[in-house]
Amino acid sequence: MNSDWMAIQSFHRSQELLTAINELSIHLKLEAAGIADAQQTERAEAGKKRLVDFLIRLQPLLETAEQNDREPVTGADARLRQLAQRLAEFRRVSTRGGSPLLRKSFGKMIELLESEKPEDRASLLLGLRDLRRLLDEHLETDTRALVGGF
Amino acid sequence: MQKQLRTQNEDLQRKVAAIMQSIGAASVPQQLEPYRRWLQDLVRGLDLQIERNLINLTRLGVDILPEVLDQTSIVTREVFLLTDRYLGPLLRAQTTDSLSLKLLAWMHSEHAKTCDLPVAFADGSFGSWPVESLPTLYVIPPGDQERLLHLPLCFHEFGHLLYACHRSEMDDLVKDLQEVIARRLEPVSRRDDKQAQREQQKRKQIAERWYDWTQEFFCDAVGLTMCGPAFAHSFSFYFRAIGQDAYQRSFAEQMHSSHPVTWLRVRLLADRARTMGWKDLADEIENDWQNIAAMLGVDEDYFGCYDDAFLPDLQKTIDDMLTESDPRHASAAEISFNGAINNSVTAPAILNFAWRMLESESSTYAQWEKRAVREWMT
Numbered sequence: 214m215n216s217d218w219m220a221i222q223s224f225h226r227s228q229e230l231l232t233a234i235n236e237l238s239i240h241l242k243l244e245a246a247g248i249a250d251a252q253q254t255e256r257a258e259a260g261k262k263r264l265v266d267f268l269i270r271l272q273p274l275l276e277t278a279e280q281n282d283r284e285p286v287t288g289a290d291a292r293l294r295q296l297a298q299r300l301a302e303f304r305r306v307s308t309r310g311g312s313p314l315l316r317k318s319f320g321k322m323i324e325l326l327e328s329e330k331p332e333d334r335a336s337l338l339l340g341l342r343d344l345r346r347l348l349d350e351h352l353e354t355d356t357r358a359l360v361g362g363f
Numbered sequence: 364m365q366k367q368l369r370t371q372n373e374d375l376q377r378k379v380a381a382i383m384q385s386i387g388a389a390s391v392p393q394q395l396e397p398y399r400r401w402l403q404d405l406v407r408g409l410d411l412q413i414e415r416n417l418i419n420l421t422r423l424g425v426d427i428l429p430e431v432l433d434q435t436s437i438v439t440r441e442v443f444l445l446t447d448r449y450l451g452p453l454l455r456a457q458t459t460d461s462l463s464l465k466l467l468a469w470m471h472s473e474h475a476k477t478c479d480l481p482v483a484f485a486d487g488s489f490g491s492w493p494v495e496s497l498p499t500l501y502v503i504p505p506g507d508q509e510r511l512l513h514l515p516l517c518f519h520e521f522g523h524l525l526y527a528c529h530r531s532e533m534d535d536l537v538k539d540l541q542e543v544i545a546r547r548l549e550p551v552s553r554r555d556d557k558q559a560q561r562e563q564q565k566r567k568q569i570a571e572r573w574y575d576w577t578q579e580f581f582c583d584a585v586g587l588t589m590c591g592p593a594f595a596h597s598f599s600f601y602f603r604a605i606g607q608d609a610y611q612r613s614f615a616e617q618m619h620s621s622h623p624v625t626w627l628r629v630r631l632l633a634d635r636a637r638t639m640g641w642k643d644l645a646d647e648i649e650n651d652w653q654n655i656a657a658m659l660g661v662d663e664d665y666f667g668c669y670d671d672a673f674l675p676d677l678q679k680t681i682d683d684m685l686t687e688s689d690p691r692h693a694s695a696a697e698i699s700f701n702g703a704i705n706n707s708v709t710a711p712a713i714l715n716f717a718w719r720m721l722e723s724e725s726s727t728y729a730q731w732e733k734r735a736v737r738e739w740m741t
Contacts, residue, residue: 217502218523219575219621221492224444228437235430235437239419246425283563285545285570288538291621294571345433356440360447 220358223292227352230267233260234345241334241341261326264344268323275300275319296351303347312339364428365420371435372416378442379409382450391456394464397481399453401498405445412438448492449500452483460484462736463508463517467501469710470521470589473691476528477521484508491520495527511717511732514710515597518590522582525688532687537577540680545570547672568618569668575621580677581684583632588685591693592644593714595632596722599648602629603655610656614666626652627669634678704738713739 240257243250274297277286286294307315313336314322322344325337383406386399412434419431467482481498490502501520507513526533548566553559586594602609602625608616609625617624629652633645656663693711700712701719713735721728 217490218493222494222527224440225494225497228440231433231437235434239427239430242425242427242430243422248422248425283560283567285541285567287541287545287570287574288534290574291571294574342429345429349433349436352440356443360443 217359219290219292220355222290224352224355224359226267226293227348227355229263231345231348231352233263234341234348236260237264238338238341238345241338245331245334265323265326268319268326271297271300272319272323279304292351292355296347299351300347303343312336312343314340314343364432368428368431368435369417369420371439372413372420375435375438375442376410376413376417379406379413382406382442382445383410385450385454389454389456391453392458392461392464394461394468395453395456395483398483398498401481402445402449402453405441405449409438409441409445448485449483452485452500459509461740463501463503463514465740466514466517466710467499470517471499473589474525474689477524480524489513489516489520491523493520493524493527495524495530499524509736511714511736512721513597513601515586515590515594515714516601518586518594519582519598521589522585522690523578525585525690526578526581526684529688533578533581533684536680536683536687537574540577540676541570541573543676544573544673547670548667565614565667572618572668576623577677577680579622580628580631581681583628584635584681584685585688585690587632587635587639588692589690590711591698591715592636592641593711593718595636595641595644595648596718597714598632599629599651603651607659607661610652610659610661611664614668617666617668623669624665626656626663627665631674631677634674635681638678704735706739706741708739 236253236256237260240250240253243253271293274286274289274294277284278294278297278301286297289297304315313325322340325333325340328337383403386402386406389399391399416431416434416438419427419434463484464482467484471477471480471482476495477499480495482501483498484501484503486505486508487502488504489507492500492502499520501517503517504513545566548569550562583594583598586598605625611626612620612624622628629648633649636642636645636648693715697709697712698715700708700716702708704713704716717732717735720731724731
């Protein structure tokens, strides 16, 4: 019996999260430029909810990965554990100029997503950019597993 | 960059239009019509995303090119996946797909969370792509698609779908079990030297690996619950002669595998079969594996990855997962069915009948199976 099920679930999770990041990011940039787009706003709201749910799910895994590499990360599949470990590593080696995703408490990123303040927009965009980079890298493994290398 | 992205998206647009045409033109068995409709919706969704990308490329003065590039990559990967995996089962459909499709459609129809999810299957070793919001793509070896004996293994794959449909609750149950296992692996006294650190890392690896393994044990239990003894016969028969790897793996090999050692899965299946009142079946499959292991000169050893002390907690967790996901139970009448076969006989009934026929009259089994399949499909 093959184990593609793990790769396909991880692939879809990452694709959905990347779509959510992009929709929200486009919305924030259009909003900053004063361009109104009701459908884009709707997609951004759905994306924001998807991201908040995911970050809440990821938070305890990240905390375990950051606090103590001797304790097992439990209740998550191998690909989600790897994502948490990769994010922990990114945060460990990031320079002071990194985004809130990398340099502040992880909860800050969730706060920014839920914030309606225009002054939080720039920080949130930086956080979304770093999350997109992380997920793009993470997704490569699943894409290779499912459709092979190019 | 803007021009490159425009060309890229226009090409994607032509590609999805061609795919849409192929999907519409395919001649398929009736059972694949829901799958065809889903594929058409998916392609329409991709087309809309490409349209949005093209619109976003016309927005001047706002720097959204990184987002449009990423959205273009997302669509490109979806198209790769579509052409590589999802289209084949529709475009290459044959009339001989009907038996497997009937079984898969029946499985899905028997659960509230899966009855609206279309099914399809591709060629390959048994597997599945279970995502709760998408049709389930099963993988069935070509040699087993038109025969009854190993179709019970599809019930294991259905277990993965049930897990995905109840993920949050299932993950919580598995997490609790992983923590119990991690505690059981702890030594009585702790040192703090290099060797102790290595041992600690091994315990961490084992506890983490049990996430995937618990799901596999759960899927085996779903197979036994839904299909009855036919599942245990099929599982044991299919894997027992594969070779030594099914009986024993080194610690490192186990840590690299998302599946537990197959012999251990047989042990757990037998244990569960006994609790379901099928003692003879349990003894039979355990003896078969024990005899082959003895011939191969392999001892039962999981190198610290499993201990009998885990069993009560493990089976309790699987019981709780079954309660949560609520798969259909094969009835006593289905398990002992030996009546006339017709279109309305259930899948567990015909599959259990097949295994009893094989065991009682193996020399005439092939003829019986051919007739049984024909009568079930009419």
